[in-house]
Amino acid sequence: MTSRADNQLHEQHIMLAIQPLIKELLLVDVADLIAYLTFEQHNQVADIIDSATEQYFAPGFVGYREVGSAAIDWDRSPSITLELVMNAPNHSFEFSLILESQVASIKLGRINALSQDVEHDVETSLKSLERAIAVNSVRA
Numbered sequence: 001m002t003s004r005a006d007n008q009l010h011e012q013h014i015m016l017a018i019q020p021l022i023k024e025l026l027l028v029d030v031a032d033l034i035a036y037l038t039f040e041q042h043n044q045v046a047d048i049i050d051s052a053t054e055q056y057f058a059p060g061f062v063g064y065r066e067v068g069s070a071a072i073d074w075d076r077s078p079s080i081t082l083e084l085v086m087n088a089p090n091h092s093f094e095f096s097l098i099l100e101s102q103v104a105s106i107k108l109g110r111i112n113a114l115s116q117d118v119e120h121d122v123e124t125s126l127k128s129l130e131r132a133i134a135v136n137s138v139r140a
């Protein structure tokens with residue numbers, strides 16, 4: 001089991017890598033995202049995420065897990081949570097992306113080893129993540 005400090009290391013790498021994606025997603029009309037999530041039109045959300053990621057990452061590297069929610073209240077800005085996955089050759093990293101009006105954050109959910117030959121330690125998964133980001137990032 002990974003500790004919160006270990007998760008933070010992974011979260012920092014993921015957050016740094018997806019900054020351009022976050023900027024793109026913040027250009028989407030929040031009312032559209034709220035409607036798509038409320039009416040469970042996950043294919044629409046997936047299209048938005050795919051379109052936003054294609055200019056920054058290799059196809060299939062970052063994906064929408066077809067789970068998301070919108071928190072709406074009269075006295076504060078909406079909050080959109082999207083469940084995403086970052087796919088590395090030996091691991092997948094499931095995380096929540098939380099978008100709010102002034103801030104975005106992520107919360108690492110799970111790290112999945114995709115092979116039984118892969119060690120289940122923090123250092124191995126962190127190196128796998130770093131390498132996957134480096135290889136799958138599209139440099140403009």
